[in-house]
Amino acid sequence: MSTSSIYIHIPFCKTKCPYCDFASWANKENLIDRYCSALISEIGSKCEVYNTYLSSKDNQPSIETIFIGGGTPSLLHPNYYERILNELKKYFTIANDCEITLELNPGTAKKEYLSGYKSLGINRISIGAQSFNETILEILGRKHTVSETYEAIELIKECGFTNFNLDLIYAVPGMTKEIWLSTINTVLRLESTHISAYSLTIEPNTPFEYIYKDPKQLPSDDNSCDLYLELCTQLKNKDFNHYEVSNFAKNGFESKHNLNYWCGNTFYAFGVNAYRYLNGLRTSNTKELEAYIANPNIETIHDYPIDYNFEKIMLNSRLNQGFDINLLNTISKKSSLEITQTIKDLSNLGYLELLDNKIHLTDRGMFVNNEILLKLI
Numbered sequence: 001m002s003t004s005s006i007y008i009h010i011p012f013c014k015t016k017c018p019y020c021d022f023a024s025w026a027n028k029e030n031l032i033d034r035y036c037s038a039l040i041s042e043i044g045s046k047c048e049v050y051n052t053y054l055s056s057k058d059n060q061p062s063i064e065t066i067f068i069g070g071g072t073p074s075l076l077h078p079n080y081y082e083r084i085l086n087e088l089k090k091y092f093t094i095a096n097d098c099e100i101t102l103e104l105n106p107g108t109a110k111k112e113y114l115s116g117y118k119s120l121g122i123n124r125i126s127i128g129a130q131s132f133n134e135t136i137l138e139i140l141g142r143k144h145t146v147s148e149t150y151e152a153i154e155l156i157k158e159c160g161f162t163n164f165n166l167d168l169i170y171a172v173p174g175m176t177k178e179i180w181l182s183t184i185n186t187v188l189r190l191e192s193t194h195i196s197a198y199s200l201t202i203e204p205n206t207p208f209e210y211i212y213k214d215p216k217q218l219p220s221d222d223n224s225c226d227l228y229l230e231l232c233t234q235l236k237n238k239d240f241n242h243y244e245v246s247n248f249a250k251n252g253f254e255s256k257h258n259l260n261y262w263c264g265n266t267f268y269a270f271g272v273n274a275y276r277y278l279n280g281l282r283t284s285n286t287k288e289l290e291a292y293i294a295n296p297n298i299e300t301i302h303d304y305p306i307d308y309n310f311e312k313i314m315l316n317s318r319l320n321q322g323f324d325i326n327l328l329n330t331i332s333k334k335s336s337l338e339i340t341q342t343i344k345d346l347s348n349l350g351y352l353e354l355l356d357n358k359i360h361l362t363d364r365g366m367f368v369n370n371e372i373l374l375k376l377i
């Protein structure tokens with residue numbers, strides 16, 4: 001029996017953050033009901049097709065993780081998730097210890113909803129805290145306050161959620177090392193099991209692209225790297241395992257969903273702009289909300305030639321478990337002598353370590369993992 005993950009996309013938000021290029025929309029709550037019906041219909045019709053490849057119920061894919069992301073899934077009443085999860089159960093065997101995560105944005109947490117999520121089996125909450133400094137939240141254009149994040153954490157704890165993640169953003173214009181350290185210290189007091197931290201990136205076609213036209217308005221790469229390394233040091237001192245470039249977890253609380261993705265396992269995905277990976281094929285749904293609601297079954301096949309070993313290195317290099325040096329030889333244009341020399345040079349510069357034939361990027365190396373791979377490949 002294969003093990004797999006499911007991603008469910010909920011694209012509704014209270015407001016649109018000016019840096020965000022995700023498939024998410026504000027002021028479209030009137031479409032929630034129709035959207036969920038479309039999503040359920042997509043699950044039904046696509047799974048009928050998937051199941052024609054499965055000979056018996058015993059062969060139904062076992063689902064180890066479900067991630068309900070967005071958007072702001074915490075805007076939706078638990079009834080919607082009850083319908084969605086029930087539909088999934090018709091086609092998949094949900095493992096007893098399935099990790100089921102729901103994303104929540106501060107300012108949207110409601111006790112009644114959280115209790116409902118809990119009774120549906122949702123057992124992990126990912127909170128879009130982003131910062132514990134009001135000025136940084138304002139610069140990011142977030143509409144929530146720091147006290148709303150505290151309230152959300154209190155509420156999820158009251159409702160029995162002990163496994164929760166806090167999302168943070170660093171390298172924000174105006175963010176000093178003191179501000180970042182104070183956010184890290186605050187986070188460490190809040191007893192989350194998991195922390196994800198992303199560097200602010202200016203995405204095309206977002207308001208930030210126009211606001212921050214001049215790169216000088218943004219923190220330099222050196223400054224951003226300093227903030228990242230500071231985070232890595234502080235979290236490691238408090239027993240967080242730095243298991244992926246942007247992810248840190250207390251022992252045993254690494255996100256199984258993330259790991260399944262980075263290990264290249266099967267990924268089902270439903271919802272607008274959802275991307276899946278099934279039988280070596282990547283496909284995605286339309287990015288247009290209304291078009292998705294009108295026909296949730298259309299998908300695009302991404303048939304770019306994937307070199308399996310290349311993909312494996314790309315994904316595994318993000319993890320602290322590293323990747324096999326022999327894989328490099330299969331895809332690199334360099335001779336093995338050149339690869340050995342490059343590894344030695346990068347190791348001397350503190351970007352990687354070679355242990356038992358596996359290449360592990362250091363914290364410094366993880367910050368520039370794409371550049372490191374380009375040098376090796």
Ligand code: SF4
Pocket residue numbers: 012013015016017020021022024070071072105128
């Ligand atoms: S809350 Fe998240 S998904 Fe929604 S607009 Fe802001 S960053 Fe994007």
